[in-house]
Amino acid sequence: MSKLTYIAGRLVRTLMLTVAVVLLSFFLIRLAPGDAATVMAGQSGYADETFIKSLRLEYGLDRPLPVQLWKYGAAVARGDLGLSYERRQPVLDVVLDRLPNTLLLDGFALVVALAGGLTLGAFAARRPGSAGDAGVTTLAMLFYAVPQFWLGMMAVLVFSVWLNWLPPFGLESIGADHKGLLRAADIAQHMLLPGMTLALYYMAGYARLTRAQMIEIAEQDFVKTARAKGLSERQVMRRHIRRNALIPIITYAGLQASILVGGTVLVENVFSWPGIGTLAYEAVTARDNPLLLGIFIVTSVLVGFFNLLTDIAYTLADPRMELGA
């Protein structure tokens, strides 16, 4: 299969999945009682029929469901994700406004998790059963079992309130109007706690996986053969073990793309990080259906893209592997 047709096929599949996501979420969302008009009526503290009726009219909620779906589908096909009920702004703008913040946080967490996880896992696998191994394994187990939101709150308690080292929440210092490098440093400082909270969980996963893979591969025949041929330990490690251990780790990382993109809800909530996660939470509570659908669409497209990247990463890790094999 040529790479181009393969990639085209993947794109079509991603597209079809996105359509399925839209359809399913559209109906799922309308299962619930109440709509955005009732939310606003309830929150404004004083409502009457005219208020609710005019909101329903504005949002098109008075029309039959198939008509609503048709109108929505047609708009999405044109690249128009509609207006957010609550914010009265184009959904795409709202989502794209927040997306970089989440990607920044995710990117940081992913890099830290991968780098830390691979190093720790390899270190532990070097001498299985040693004290170092036991330490890494236990630590990994610990971070794998700790509730992220709780870890985040404890981190605020220790590093912000008690030790006074890092800002407790937010994306940057408000009103400080930093520019350029200073602003980057400011954001980095704010990102450290949420980023590490997020990273530790995944780092634990990568460390465990790396360790298990490397131990397993080290016992396999081709590695033994390599050793028998007189290759040095370092060469064996680099040429055979590392490369082969990488494949399942890439799979794991690929699978995690969807978790990362939308799964930062809790950490973002605890640290008031203005990303997609907090946005999704707000959209759920405000019954802001267009926004919610928009988030689903944008994230599934992104995840599709990540999966494609994972596939490409496979071929880099193992040139013998064909795309789509």
Add this chain to the structure above:
Amino acid sequence: MLGAMAGAPFLSLPAMARGNILNAMMPAEPGTLCYPLLNTRLVQQICGNIQESLLLLDWNFKPQPNLARSYTITPDGLAYVFQLQPDVRWHDGHPFTARDVVFSCDQMLRQLNPRSRNAFNNCQSIRALDKLTVEFRLKQPFNAFLLSLMASNAPIMPAHIYEGSDYRSNPHNFSPIGTGPFKFARWERGQYIRLTRNPDYWRPGFPKIDDIYFRICPTPEQRMVAMETGAVDIALADDIDTVVSSRLRANPHIVASTHGYEGVGEIAVLEMNQRRWPFSDRRFRQAFMHALDRDFIVKAINFGQGKVASGPIPSAAPYYDGQAVSRYPYDPNRARALLDEMGLKPGAGGVRHRFSFLMIPDGDGIQTRGAQYVRQAASEVGLDIELQSSDWASFAHRTGNWDFDMDNNSYGEYGDPAIGTARFFVSSNIRKGVPQSNIQGYRNREVDALFARAATAIAPREAQEIYSRLQQILTRDVAMLWLFERDPMLYYNRRVHDLVTGPNGPTDGFGHTWLSGAA
């Protein structure tokens, strides 16, 4: 141990906006800054700095001039004529005139804001007599009319921006224009809203602050950190959970004040669907009141903040009559006796009756804790409550469509029973699909007639007599289960002065506020 350590202030926090800048918080990001479109407390507190009302209330609930320099009322109580301040300009330089007032009251507010609609529907006509004179002519006397022009009821909006446009999609909903002491400056999505000093403000010498930042702090623990560390200067109502109020009050840098929300006069209540038995039986509601230790609610669950409510009118508001109300002290035995009397005897496991309690969403705040207490207290007298949590959509939907047994809520009286109280008890306001109306289905012809007469009474004495009688009937019927007066707390840093100047508090904006030590 950790608790003690949490006391260490972290001074090394990266430079917050200091100087002559006021830092405030928002528990959520508002959907719009179009005041009439989204008249929530949050928007009121932000837009109260940008838009202004015709009149202000002083601490005695007496109207004081604002955009209206003076006013006259005809003796029959039918015509109100307002002289407007001259030389007032909108933030974009456009002059403010009677046209803006007529447009706001007769069109924009009436179309968008239910509370304003309630008030201006009493008007036969709203006209500009000349460039700076407006006349409101009423169909019949309405003694709460002046209060309807206060703060959040009637913010004056710019006609040249909104007239003839689609209000809901007007771009200025995100960059509002007003006559107020502060101009809208910037809205950084997901982070903050910044207002800046209006140098051409019509009140000479004001405002005294350069900038106001409203930063988004969605979670209660963050708001607490922000307040305690001085990252923000003020915490408005409901920003700070009462759980930590003792700690903030003990902080020498922070002042706590209960003044500033008297104009809203909020009472936390339980509502029962009186179409359904046994809630339809007055004895059941009385029994339920006796089953609740409301002193305990105030003291322990709300950590001493607020005051047990005795009836529909807050004790600090006009027309309150403490002599007229029936009181329901904590008395579980009396509750049991009343339930026995109406035939609700204990069945298997001592349970007399099972029903559900739809909880208003407040993010594990005081309302949720109150509901958990109510469930516990009810079980002591044999009533088995199933709690149901909700989000705003399902809460508003289910209460509006009368699909509930019991719910909790919190309602403002807004300075006059005709504005904020009558709506829950008059039978004409039983309207299916509309939350925050008479959702309980309380019907009493005498009450209907009394509320109608009270609002049109011209002599204050007469109005007082009618409202006293109403308090008597409503509390006797337990027409609603009043729990406690909220008395929201304002917290502010010692460097902040004159934060609020009247019972509408932050809703009137921070035009008078100044900061000590500011350059």
Add this chain to the structure above:
Amino acid sequence: MKDFLCRFLARPQTLIGLGVLAVIVLTAMAAPLLFPRGPFTIVGMPLLAPGSAGLPAGSDVLGRNLLACLAYGARVSLLIGLSSTCVALGAGVLLGAVAGYYGGVVDDLLMRFTEFFQVVPAFVLLMVLVAFLQPSLVSSVIGIALITWPQVARIARGEFLALRRREFVEAARTQGLSDGRIIFGEILPNAMLPIVVVASMMIGNAILTESALSFLGLGDPNLMSWGRMIGGSRSAMWVAWWTMVLPGLCILVTVLALNFVGDGLNDALAARRRR
């Protein structure tokens, strides 16, 4: 099998995990005996420190006995963790078995379907589902099962795919056994072990997910769960650390114990496969 058990029990972590788990399960079962008044009873003033009279773990924001809350919380966490895993196991095994056994179009369809769950951010989907179905025990279980079953389905499919051409299956087929009998009577018993191992790791995750839901206020308000305790004391964390720290530790220890056990199972299985 005996060999498998020996290997499983040989690791000290496994034994520690099992021991801790036994204590937690016992506490959960004995909670009504230890605290007959239930977790919701208000016993005193709120936010009393641990060690106050009769309150070894202090009281929470409503003046309830925190120790009773923790004990009853164990019931909820274990209940939801187990039942959602069971539901996911049932659905996943069924669909995975069908897909793996029949292959072809059925398999293709199913795999596309599981892909849907890989693409949509699972936790957001879960929030939507629970919020819209109204938070309750049932909606939490259904929601968690819904986002975890594809994992089981994939494993089950793989096992069935590998086993369906084996001799004993062919033999059963020539005997004229129905597909149902072959799937559940012949293949499933042989495929069950790896599936159970995966499931053992899922319980811990389900408990974490449940606590996250409750933390965000999307749990059953009539049940005392650890996540709810943390969420409910967010504002109190500055004045009463114990209301937040203790339930978090309970979650950590429980999930850790479960993962130790799951890990042990996994290793024992891997060792068996290697031979």
